């Protein structure tokens with residue numbers, strides 16, 4: 001059997017870090033894809049071509065599937081798994097979640113011989129891999145890339161996570177989002193989550209800070225739904241200030257954000273961020289793409305546009 005799985009990347013529009021503490025977050029699946037192709041072969045070997053992805057993560061995802069399935073005989077015949085991806089690695093666009101979800105989906109489909117998938121099961125297993133990787137994930141990354149769309153997410157407990165696929169598309173008049181890649185942070189997501197935990201213990205108004213992030217997440221959601229650009233822009237800007245207060249934005253990213261603001265736009269980091277050097281992807285809102293391109297060029301950074309709210313996992317049986 002030959003199977004191809006495509007998994008989208010993701011962007012957190014608001015609520016990163018706060019979501020680890022039970023606050024809501026708003027995220028979208030985006031049209032940059034990771035692809036996993038799995039082929040069964042009769043040579044009794046397991047061949048893994050991880051491409052630019054972390055091979056440890058790939059092995060962890062394979063291990064979780066093997067531990068879960070009652071019957072692993074199908075894997076004894078040998079198979080080859082190849083990953084290719086257009087999602088920038090380690091910058092907050094969901095590359096590691098896409099690896100886990102893609103590998104798990106491909107193996108589950110190979111094992112069952114059926115390309116119809118159980119996305120809830122896949123999401124649960126991918127969350128387990130995220131836990132091994134990061135220690136204390138909220139689950140927003142794996143959920144967004146699995147189910148796709150525009151996602152309102154909240155984790156109450158480890159056993160109770162609520163996820164709403166919001167029934168609206170982002171209006172064409174608000175299609176002024178751009179992404180600027182400030183570069184891969186030296187810190188991992190797990191390290192940034194730990195840093196925030198330490199910071200919140202030191203702050204005496206930590207609950208207040210988390211509450212304020214929640215308010216911005218709600219404003220961004222309402223701004224998008226009711227097409228209120230001013231509300232949306234102010235909330236993105238204020239959210240960035242709160243993330244700076246939380247200690248997840250480095251000086252380089254801050255400088256670029258201020259320059260974008262001076263040119264009439266707004267921007268915030270998206271994802272875990274980074275403080276020592278680079279801070280990952282910036283979510284930018286600006287009417288003039290040329291202005292953003294100019295700023296990105298000045299700092300030798302990549303800038304691009306993506307479609308927000310695309311579908312989640314897709315599986316194709318290449319034999320049919």
Ligand code: PMV
Nearest residue numbers: 016017092137138189271272
């Ligand atoms: O791994 P990233 O950069 O996509 O960040 C994930 C979002 C966090 O809120 C920082 C962590 C989490 O598990 O929710």
